[in-house]
Amino acid sequence: MPLFRGWCSWLAVMLVLVATLAGAARGEPAAPHRPNIVLILTDDLDTTDLQRFPNIYNLLVRQGASFSHFFVTNPWCCPSRSSLLRSQYVHSHQVESNRSPTGGFPKFRSMESSTVGTWMHDAGYRTALFGKYLNQYPSGAPRSYIPPGWDEWAVPVTRLYQEYGYALNENGTVFQYGDAPGDYLEDVLSGKADRFVAENDPFFLYLAPVAPHLPAHHAPRHDAAFSGEPAPRTPSFDQEDMSAEPLWLRDRPHLSARDVKRIDRVHQNRMRAMLGVDDMVGALVSSLARAGRLDDTYIFFTSDNGFHLGQHRLLPGKTTPFEEDIRVPMVVRGPGIAPGSTIDRLASTVDLSPTFAELGGAATPDFTEGRSLVPLLQGREVPWRDALLVEFVHAAYSPDCPPTYNALRTDRYSYVEYETGERQLYDLYADPGELRNIAATADPVLVGTLSARLAVLHECSGGSCRIADAAQLWLRARMARGPPGGAPKQ
Numbered sequence: 001m002p003l004f005r006g007w008c009s010w011l012a013v014m015l016v017l018v019a020t021l022a023g024a025a026r027g028e029p030a031a032p033h034r035p036n037i038v039l040i041l042t043d044d045l046d047t048t049d050l051q052r053f054p055n056i057y058n059l060l061v062r063q064g065a066s067f068s069h070f071f072v073t074n075p076w077c078c079p080s081r082s083s084l085l086r087s088q089y090v091h092s093h094q095v096e097s098n099r100s101p102t103g104g105f106p107k108f109r110s111m112e113s114s115t116v117g118t119w120m121h122d123a124g125y126r127t128a129l130f131g132k133y134l135n136q137y138p139s140g141a142p143r144s145y146i147p148p149g150w151d152e153w154a155v156p157v158t159r160l161y162q163e164y165g166y167a168l169n170e171n172g173t174v175f176q177y178g179d180a181p182g183d184y185l186e187d188v189l190s191g192k193a194d195r196f197v198a199e200n201d202p203f204f205l206y207l208a209p210v211a212p213h214l215p216a217h218h219a220p221r222h223d224a225a226f227s228g229e230p231a232p233r234t235p236s237f238d239q240e241d242m243s244a245e246p247l248w249l250r251d252r253p254h255l256s257a258r259d260v261k262r263i264d265r266v267h268q269n270r271m272r273a274m275l276g277v278d279d280m281v282g283a284l285v286s287s288l289a290r291a292g293r294l295d296d297t298y299i300f301f302t303s304d305n306g307f308h309l310g311q312h313r314l315l316p317g318k319t320t321p322f323e324e325d326i327r328v329p330m331v332v333r334g335p336g337i338a339p340g341s342t343i344d345r346l347a348s349t350v351d352l353s354p355t356f357a358e359l360g361g362a363a364t365p366d367f368t369e370g371r372s373l374v375p376l377l378q379g380r381e382v383p384w385r386d387a388l389l390v391e392f393v394h395a396a397y398s399p400d401c402p403p404t405y406n407a408l409r410t411d412r413y414s415y416v417e418y419e420t421g422e423r424q425l426y427d428l429y430a431d432p433g434e435l436r437n438i439a440a441t442a443d444p445v446l447v448g449t450l451s452a453r454l455a456v457l458h459e460c461s462g463g464s465c466r467i468a469d470a471a472q473l474w475l476r477a478r479m480a481r482g483p484p485g486g487a488p489k490q
Helices: 002-026 054-060 077-086 104-111 115-124 183-198 259-289 347-359 444-461 462-468 472-483
Strands: 038-041 063-065 125-130 152-158 167-170 174-175 203-208 297-303 330-333 342-343 387-392 405-410 413-416 423-427
Touching: 038 259, 038 405, 054 259, 054 297, 054 330, 077 115, 104 405, 115 125, 115 203, 115 347, 125 183, 125 297, 152 183, 183 203, 183 259, 203 462, 259 297, 297 347, 405 444, 405 462, 413 444, 423 444, 444 462
Parallel strands: 038 203, 038 297, 063 342, 125 152, 125 203
Antiparallel strands: 063 330, 152 167, 167 174, 297 330, 387 405, 405 413, 413 423
């Protein structure tokens, strides 16, 4: 659509011109005090009912704020975690997959000199990362390698997802763990976290359990939990009509009885694995309380991406632009946060590092593209974004992945453009289960506007991203008045 391409080009130029003004949104705030900060980042956790996990629900959800519209920049582990560490969208950090040469730790390593770890360390925080770092770590480096910015480090260097029989790089020394119940990775990480929060102040702890990533191993004490429980039968489970979907989806067969049995088994194991994380949360909160630090500690709980279990006829997995894969839980408790509250603004993993930096008084580089969530956590009414960007690049080594796509998520719409030229558009007000792709029948003006917004966000950089993600109302107002220079509306 030439009209919308023209507007898109004009807006892109304007964004470059005003990018220097975006520093106010980024800022280098002076924190009145130095709270402790904990990030608990689960692996592949979808927006499941957190009431199933008593510690997570009672100690975090009921005592903090839940984000109802929290999304990832990419529904795959390493690209998403790279966005978290650097506050950049995928097109900026260019970690596109989980493996070298297009992704993984080897691709990210050249950027390690400036991450949330270095920012918090330079601000005077004692920093620690326990658990999963990035896929393929430490490929190309010694097994004792520790990235800049981390004062304490405990990260598996072998058998990451097995959770037993792994080797752990502990502050530069590699230790081998066995198959005894006490070697369960989540419990080992939990013990290290408990000691760290009791001995350091102020601290920034990045705690990254492997659960519930497949094969979703769990502690023996949870063997009997969730036995026989079926996976959620959501409206899109084994979806009936796929005729309007892109080719990669359209001809998928219905789920067989064997498929459904496997889906239920995967669901049960994932839930059991999450009980290990629930125990971790309970132990951590208790340790903070005993140390007298709970009231001055922010605890963030979220996931690197979601997970689908039979929705849209898909076997267990991720990487799609559907809600199951891109929307994840996000809960925060801490000083000044209203217990049991809900925040419905659009937020993303790209926002986490700027949030930690503002809370701790750390400086953030000009390349950061997210927004600090602190105003939302404090209940303040502030100008905010109305759109989020999700980007995915197909990897040849993973044939089940969808084609490369870019997606725009607004409060109401999910809009996707594939490299094949195909599109998806869902009106989430009318169709929250994403059962009806209306890209071919929707108002062309709506589709053109969403396409223009997506193009600008996909090309943004640094502070201009914080203008592009809130540009819809401004763009509409400008279009109503006509193009700049007094040219007539078309």
